[in-house]
Amino acid sequence: MNILETKDLCKTYIVNKRQNNVLKNVSLAVGEGEMVAVMGPSGSGKSTLLYAVSGMDGITAGKVLFCGKNIAEMSQKELAVLRLDEMGFIFQQMYMLKNLTVLDNIILPAAQSKKNKEPRRETVQRCRELMRKLGISDIADNDINEVSGGQLQRACICRSMMNRPKMIFADEPTGALNRTSSDEVMEELAKLNSEGTTIMLVTHDVKVAAKCTRVLYIVDGNIKGEYNLNKCEGFSQMRERERSLNNWLLELGW
Numbered sequence: 001m002n003i004l005e006t007k008d009l010c011k012t013y014i015v016n017k018r019q020n021n022v023l024k025n026v027s028l029a030v031g032e033g034e035m036v037a038v039m040g041p042s043g044s045g046k047s048t049l050l051y052a053v054s055g056m057d058g059i060t061a062g063k064v065l066f067c068g069k070n071i072a073e074m075s076q077k078e079l080a081v082l083r084l085d086e087m088g089f090i091f092q093q094m095y096m097l098k099n100l101t102v103l104d105n106i107i108l109p110a111a112q113s114k115k116n117k118e119p120r121r122e123t124v125q126r127c128r129e130l131m132r133k134l135g136i137s138d139i140a141d142n143d144i145n146e147v148s149g150g151q152l153q154r155a156c157i158c159r160s161m162m163n164r165p166k167m168i169f170a171d172e173p174t175g176a177l178n179r180t181s182s183d184e185v186m187e188e189l190a191k192l193n194s195e196g197t198t199i200m201l202v203t204h205d206v207k208v209a210a211k212c213t214r215v216l217y218i219v220d221g222n223i224k225g226e227y228n229l230n231k232c233e234g235f236s237q238m239r240e241r242e243r244s245l246n247n248w249l250l251e252l253g254w
């Protein structure tokens with residue numbers, strides 16, 4: 001079953017009375033359990049696509065279906081609940097609240113969700129377990145400005161998972177990280193995916209994209225190509241995956 005589908009999705013920005021047609025009739029489908037990478041030149045519309053399909057921003061024309069529901073027909077309130085309960089977000093400009101500790105930031109979505117009926121004690125326990133898995137247990141009580149970029153990004157992953165979303169959207173989740181942190185973050189995302197969470201992420205990094213099951217290449221607001229990879233079964237295959245993906249990208253003018 002498709003968790004996400006778009007049909008002739010268009011997004012136009014109007015700036016200083018000038019139209020900028022950023023997404024032009026994008027049709028795509030993401031099946032449950034997929035891990036899709038979106039690649040393409042800077043300014044090609046990757047972030048715009050992520051915002052549009054997750055209901056963070058309105059669309060100009062076409063359709064976006066999440067679990068079969070047309071999100072354009074949902075009220076702002078319904079959309080907010082959908083985003084809170086069924087979607088997780090990891091963005092590069094990490095929206096963490098500066099007056100809360102890392103732990104309190106991570107449990108915020110759970111505290112806000114009406115679907116979540118568990119007592120705070122259990123939420124905190126679940127949060128600590130997630131933080132342990134991501135190797136950031138020791139920063140639970142730190143302020144946001146007392147942690148490194150890699151730690152903060154991992155905290156964002158924890159937060160995106162708190163309400164056990166069906167799907168995670170990530171905009172360059174490793175963009176600000178060094179190779180080691182990037183590999184660690186990707187390992188966690190791949191693990192979440194293997195446990196059933198669907199993931200759509202934007203990346204410039206072939207090594208990151210090679211861990212996904214499919215790569216969409218966007219140029220000038222259109223999907224120019226699509227590359228299917230099998231589920232990644234460990235490190236021995238990585239080189240070959242990266243090499244073949246890289247060749248494909250080069251053919252597309254990467």
Ligand SMILES: Nc1ncnc2c1ncn2[C@@H]1O[C@H](COP(=O)(O)OP(=O)(O)O)[C@@H](O)[C@H]1O
Pocket residue numbers: 013014015020022040041042043044045046047048049
């Ligand atoms: N909020 C906005 N208002 C107006 N124009 C925007 C906005 N967001 C993005 N754009 C424009 O849309 C185009 C695509 O941007 P974006 O989706 O951020 O590209 P990418 O993520 O692929 O680098 C760019 O020309 C950008 O200037």
Ligand SMILES: [Mg+2]
Pocket residue numbers: 046047048171
């Ligand atoms: Mg972007």
